[in-house]
Amino acid sequence: MSALTVTGLARSYGRTPVLTGVDLHVPTGTTTALLGPSGCGKTTLLRIVAGFDDPDAGTVELGGRVVAGAGRGVPARRRGIGFVPQEGGLFPHLSVAGNVAFGLPRRLRRDRARIAGLLALVGLDAALADRAPHQLSGGQQQRVALARALAPEPSLVLLDEPFSSLDAALREDTRRAVVDALRTTGATAVLVTHDQAEALSTADQVAVMRSGALAQLADPRTLYREPRDLDVAAFVGEAVVLDGVATGGRVASELGELALGRPCPDGPVRVLLRPEQLRLAGGPGVPARVCGVDFYGHDARIELQLSSGLRVSARAEGADLPVPGSDVTVAVQGAAVPFPAAPAVGRPEVPAPA
Incomplete structure (x- = not known):
């Protein structure tokens, strides 16, 4: 796993600025939550880190290697990043095992023991391996998506509001399973969310974004007890x-x-x-x-x-x-x-x- 460092990141669409000089450091083996209202720039930041979009200015470094900006641009497929989208994004024509094995080298895709281990890592029974995605609950699908993202041992895992479509009880169980899996693997992770309680209970540090800029970066307790300004205070509780x-x-x-x-x-x-x-x-x-x-x-x-x-x-x-x-x-x-x-x-x- 690798540290993520974002420096001076800026992005505009037409004349509309979306990111205005964001600086962010995510230490190796930690989880950072990007928290903010809709339109604050958190998803754009995630897309640039993933390699789905390019910055107008600034750099993205992963493990000390510049992967975006400064005249360089490493393709998304070569960044070693695992991505968990909002709805899971499982391939409907593949079984659970096929989805989990998708990112593995061909020689390992039929390794049932490895697939069972990855399912166990996210709190799922190996008996689910032959099921189709539509035969799973929403929370199970999200766990399979995480197992797929973790399978190739990525440098960084990005999660884009992965719990937003789940009901309250399922959301909490799935969140705990995801947190446990990330900690067990020592993964470096960035979680995008607009849910304050989710950010405070999940992350090692929380980055509050506002109008394309980073309003405050702190551990959850400091953020809640010592917000930088009253706008941050009102947003996190x-x-x-x-x-x-x-x-x-x-x-x-x-x-x-x-x-x-x-x-x-x-x-x-x-x-x-x-x-x-x-x-x-x-x-x-x-x-x-x-x-x-x-x-x-x-x-x-x-x-x-x-x-x-x-x-x-x-x-x-x-x-x-x-x-x-x-x-x-x-x-x-x-x-x-x-x-x-x-x-x-x-x-x-x-x-x-x-």
């Missing part, structure tokens, strides 16, 4: 954003006086909290009214309205939930993450701490 006034490492806000998770100059500031930090307190706290409860079984999202009229969301366990219309108090657990203040025009005054 639910965000509670408050205006406040910072003084001596604390901030006065509509949820009371809060501790700050990193140094911040005194003065107007915006702070980020996550909904799970908001606790419905039985004692001291800020008064609020419950506007709605979305029950998910294991937990629930509770919409609250503060006395100022501001609405915020809290996350709580699924037991003993308040009912809409009831009055509660809200306490904040943990520190808030500060960001530069929004323009003063139209910003409500922040009450002084009690």
Whole structure:
């Protein structure tokens, strides 16, 4: 397996820029998730790395070898890259074994033991080897597609939203099988997704793309807890954003006086909290009214309205939930993450701490 390094990558279609100088490094044996909304450039980046498209500027290096840019262009078939498309892309006229063996040298295509081992690697029984693709579930088809991609021991594996067409339960089982297979083989992998939870739970590092550029690259915990800006914060999870006034490492806000998770100059500031930090307190706290409860079984999202009229969301366990219309108090657990203040025009005054 090889490291992937993308430097200054740019691509436009006509007058429309799609990539605007992307720099990305994927260390050997790790998985990086490209996360972003539709149209942000993540699929174009994947296509250029795979060799299906050419950059206007910049380079792509695989294992220290330039495979795109700088006047060079290694054909896709010679890059040693495994590709798993969104729908699996299995050949309908071939059996499962035929699909898995497709990328192997001819002398190995009839090696049933090797094919059985590859199926086992992705969590499939060797008894499925003689079935046709249409006889498999969607999750099984995606696993076969991964086994096919891993069969020739590629330098890099690219996965283009491989779980998007699966239902929730099948999606989770398939995701786990894919992650286990990639880790077992020590594969270097890039996963394109628009699902935040999928990116955070699957990858060693997450690259958030926005308008053709890399907004932030970090490990999942850092990305969630210390986003570079509020746009990234809102994209990788639910965000509670408050205006406040910072003084001596604390901030006065509509949820009371809060501790700050990193140094911040005194003065107007915006702070980020996550909904799970908001606790419905039985004692001291800020008064609020419950506007709605979305029950998910294991937990629930509770919409609250503060006395100022501001609405915020809290996350709580699924037991003993308040009912809409009831009055509660809200306490904040943990520190808030500060960001530069929004323009003063139209910003409500922040009450002084009690």
